[in-house]
Amino acid sequence: MHELSLIASCFDVLEERAREHGATRVVQVVLKVGVMSGVVPDLLESAFDMYKKGTIAGDARLEIVVVPVKLRCPDCGGEAVREDTDFSCAGCGSRRVEIVEGRDIVVERIELET
Amino acid sequence: MTVKTITVVRDLLATNKQAAAAIRVELRARGILCVNFLSSPGSGKTTLLEALAERFRGRCRMAVIEGDIETERDAERIRAKGVPAWQITTGGACHLEARMIGKVLGDVPAEIDFLFIENVGNLVCPASYDLGEDLRFVLLSSPEGDDKPAKYPQAFLSADVLVLTKADLLPYLPFDPARAAAEALSIKPGLKVFTVSALRGDGIDALADYLVEALERLRSARA
Numbered sequence: 001m002h003e004l005s006l007i008a009s010c011f012d013v014l015e016e017r018a019r020e021h022g023a024t025r026v027v028q029v030v031l032k033v034g035v036m037s038g039v040v041p042d043l044l045e046s047a048f049d050m051y052k053k054g055t056i057a058g059d060a061r062l063e064i065v066v067v068p069v070k071l072r073c074p075d076c077g078g079e080a081v082r083e084d085t086d087f088s089c090a091g092c093g094s095r096r097v098e099i100v101e102g103r104d105i106v107v108e109r110i111e112l113e114t
Numbered sequence: 115m116t117v118k119t120i121t122v123v124r125d126l127l128a129t130n131k132q133a134a135a136a137i138r139v140e141l142r143a144r145g146i147l148c149v150n151f152l153s154s155p156g157s158g159k160t161t162l163l164e165a166l167a168e169r170f171r172g173r174c175r176m177a178v179i180e181g182d183i184e185t186e187r188d189a190e191r192i193r194a195k196g197v198p199a200w201q202i203t204t205g206g207a208c209h210l211e212a213r214m215i216g217k218v219l220g221d222v223p224a225e226i227d228f229l230f231i232e233n234v235g236n237l238v239c240p241a242s243y244d245l246g247e248d249l250r251f252v253l254l255s256s257p258e259g260d261d262k263p264a265k266y267p268q269a270f271l272s273a274d275v276l277v278l279t280k281a282d283l284l285p286y287l288p289f290d291p292a293r294a295a296a297e298a299l300s301i302k303p304g305l306k307v308f309t310v311s312a313l314r315g316d317g318i319d320a321l322a323d324y325l326v327e328a329l330e331r332l333r334s335a336r337a
Contacts, residue, residue, distance in 0.1 A: 002239045002242065002243075005211075006126045006127075009126045009129060013122060017122060036267065036268055036271060038239065038242040038268040039242070085264055085300070085301050086300050086301075087301060087303070095304075096303065097303075099271075104127070105125070105126045107122045108121070109120060109122055109123075110119070111118070111119050112117065114115070114117075114118065
C-alpha cells in the first residue's frame with residue numbers, strides 16, 4: 001500500500017519535466033512496473049486518479065506497462081523471461097541467475113502539451 | 115498547441131535508493147553492521163532482538179531503530195534490555211524509508227557494533243525500500259505457515275537471511291521448516307537459513323556468530 005507515495009514521486013517528476021519544457025498540460029504518462037516491484041497496477045491507477053486532480057496532469061491518462069521478470073545467467077550467458085517464481089536458468093538450470101528486469105517502477109515517457 | 119513525447123526513464127525509488135546509499139557509506143565508514151528486519155506483524159522481530167541483546171551483553175554493542183505505525187512499545191522493550199533504541203512511528207505508513215533512518219542516524223552512538231532496524235510489520239511494502247542496510251533478514255514464524263515464501267516472493271527475494279522463528283511451537287503445528295526453507299531458496303538461491311526459538315534461546319548462538327562474522331568481514335574490508 002505504498003502506491004500513493006510512489007505516485008507522489010511520479011508527480012514530482014511530471015512537474016519538473018513540464019516546467020523544463022514549458023508545458024501547459026501533461027496528456028499522458030507511461031509507467032513501467034515490474035511484476036516483482038511489489039506494487040499493484042490497479043492501486044497505482046487509483047492513486048494516480050486521486051492525486052492528479054488540480055495538478056498539471058489533471059486530465060492525464062496513465063498507461064501502465066507491466067514488465068515481466070527477465071533473468072540473466074552468468075554461467076551460460078542466457079537470458080530468459082520467467083513467469084513463475086522459480087528463479088533458475090531455463091537454459092542450464094543454474095541457480096546463480098541475476099534479475100535484470102522486473103523489479104523497478106519507472107516513469108518511461110510522458111506526453112506534454114506546450 | 116503542440117503535443118510532444120518526452121522520454122524520461124526515471125526510477126520512482128531513485129530518491130530512496132540515493133538516501134540509502136548515503137546511509138550505507140556512512141555506517142560502513144563507522145564500522146557498524148546494519149541489519150534490516152522484515153516480517154509480518156507478530157512473527158517475533160522484537161523478541162528476537164531481545165534475545166540478541168541478551169546474547170551480546172558484555173560482548174558486542176548494539177542499537178535498534180524501531181518502526182511501527184503507532185506506539186513506543188517496541189523501543190521500550192529494547193531499552194529495558196539496556197540497549198539504546200529509537201522509535202519511528204509512521205502514523206499509518208506501511209514501511210520505513212531511508213530518509214526516516216537518516217534523520218535518526220546522527221543520534222546513534224559512534225561506538226556500536228550493530229544497528230538493527232525493525233521495519234513496520236508487513237511482508238509486502240518494506241521489501242521495496244532499501245534502508246542502507248548491509249544485511250536484510252526476513253523472519254517467518256511457524257504459526258504463519260510454511261507456504262508464505264511463494265505468496266510474498268518480493269520479501270524473500272530481497273533478503274540475505276531467512277530466520278524461521280518460534281521453533282518451540284513446531285511440535286503443535288503442521289509447519290515444516292525444510293519445506294519453508296526449500297521454497298524460499300527456490301526464490302532466492304544462496305539465502306542463509308536459521309531456525310530459532312527466541313523464547314527458549316535455541317539457535318541464537320548460531321545467529322549471533324553469523325552476525326559477528328559479518329561484522330568482521332565489513333571491518334576488514336574497510337581496513
